[in-house]
Amino acid sequence: MARILGGISTSHIPAVGNAIANNLQDDPYWKPFFDGYPPIHAWLAEHRPDVVINIYNDHGLGFFLDQMPTFAIGAAHEYRNEDEGWGIPQLDPFPGFPELSWHIIESMVADEFDITSCQELPVDHGFVVPMQLFWPGAPHNPDMPRAIPVSANTVQHPIPTLRRALNFGRALRKAVLGWPEDIKVVVLGTGGLSHQLDGERAGFINPEFDRYCLEHIVHDPDRLTRITRMELVEKAGAQGTEFLMWMMMRGALGDNVREVTRNYHIPISNTASGTLLLECIE
Amino acid sequence: MEHPVDGPRFDHRQHIPGTTIFDGRMAMRGYALNKMCYSFNRKENREAFVADEEAYMEKYGLNEAQKQAVRERDVLAMIAAGGNIYYLAKLAGIFRLSVQDLGAMQTGMTVEEFKRKLLEAGKG
Numbered sequence A: 001m002a003r004i005l006g007g008i009s010t011s012h013i014p015a016v017g018n019a020i021a022n023n024l025q026d027d028p029y030w031k032p033f034f035d036g037y038p039p040i041h042a043w044l045a046e047h048r049p050d051v052v053i054n055i056y057n058d059h060g061l062g063f064f065l066d067q068m069p070t071f072a073i074g075a076a077h078e079y080r081n082e083d084e085g086w087g088i089p090q091l092d093p094f095p096g097f098p099e100l101s102w103h104i105i106e107s108m109v110a111d112e113f114d115i116t117s118c119q120e121l122p123v124d125h126g127f128v129v130p131m132q133l134f135w136p137g138a139p140h141n142p143d144m145p146r147a148i149p150v151s152a153n154t155v156q157h158p159i160p161t162l163r164r165a166l167n168f169g170r171a172l173r174k175a176v177l178g179w180p181e182d183i184k185v186v187v188l189g190t191g192g193l194s195h196q197l198d199g200e201r202a203g204f205i206n207p208e209f210d211r212y213c214l215e216h217i218v219h220d221p222d223r224l225t226r227i228t229r230m231e232l233v234e235k236a237g238a239q240g241t242e243f244l245m246w247m248m249m250r251g252a253l254g255d256n257v258r259e260v261t262r263n264y265h266i267p268i269s270n271t272a273s274g275t276l277l278l279e280c281i282e
Numbered sequence B: 001m002e003h004p005v006d007g008p009r010f011d012h013r014q015h016i017p018g019t020t021i022f023d024g025r026m027a028m029r030g031y032a033l034n035k036m037c038y039s040f041n042r043k044e045n046r047e048a049f050v051a052d053e054e055a056y057m058e059k060y061g062l063n064e065a066q067k068q069a070v071r072e073r074d075v076l077a078m079i080a081a082g083g084n085i086y087y088l089a090k091l092a093g094i095f096r097l098s099v100q101d102l103g104a105m106q107t108g109m110t111v112e113e114f115k116r117k118l119l120e121a122g123k124g
């Protein structure tokens, strides 16, 4: 039977892709950020997941406003990292696992989550930057698991509620655990933490709110479902709504988790960056 | 931090300073502008825009406010005209502007001041 080993969340700032391409890991600006990842590499090397479910939010590559799914799941043999328009290096395609994707889609729709299935889905920095952070050299890292992308809408309101995001993760967990083969799965939640790119409030960062979210997502994520969507915009910034991905990931991990490592650093680009690794306790 | 669960009390009109909620109302207003910016995912479209900005904006049916905001590289005016930052960022890429350049433009700071403000946020 399939097992979920744990979940890893991280910011997915596009500038990270350039920093990796230019080997800036030890640069004084970047070092406090990249120092968060070696403990995650060690954990992945020990546990060697077979599949990575990457929960991210598309930023206008895979989807446009003509047709905007609230929740989309990739069901493709591979996922291409296409040109986003502003010159971050493109990576080679990531191998998928469409049979498992369809199993998840079947299970979740039966659980009354209305999923948009995607047999083609170009993936942007929200998907690939975390892959590069966790599996350096991705997709050519020899330990690179097969990938299933899950994208949630944070481009336009109405966005999902925090409660819906957490429950989505719980239904995803049920779906994965229902897969009959013995495979090991890791779930990613990418984006955040507090940041705002647009408007007179651009550059807004809120460490106090980020720490509140980091504190409670580990052992009491239900508490965070009291935060309204407008409150999330107000406190996390307009793009800090990406915290929804962390909630989706958290829901997939079950009630009992152990925190393995975390890192929090301000600023990277316009963003308060964070990463968190939670291991599932069976 | 005790708040009622999100639900029927959701209010689009709640005012958050310096922040435009990009909802259906803004999505309707900005559709042509955002569609043009989405096209900039492709290199040939970026080149076509650079070759003749006016013709390219006309092809996508931008209204006068949107065209003027693009001509003036005025990000706040683009947002007021319905632009969504994720698509506008692709337009900014053509001008080689980063999100920090955009932040400085929108807040009336120099890029150095804007970056310093972000660094200060990390020391708090």
Ligand SMILES: [Fe+2]
Binding pocket: A012, A059, A126, A191, A192, A242
């Ligand atoms: Fe993002």
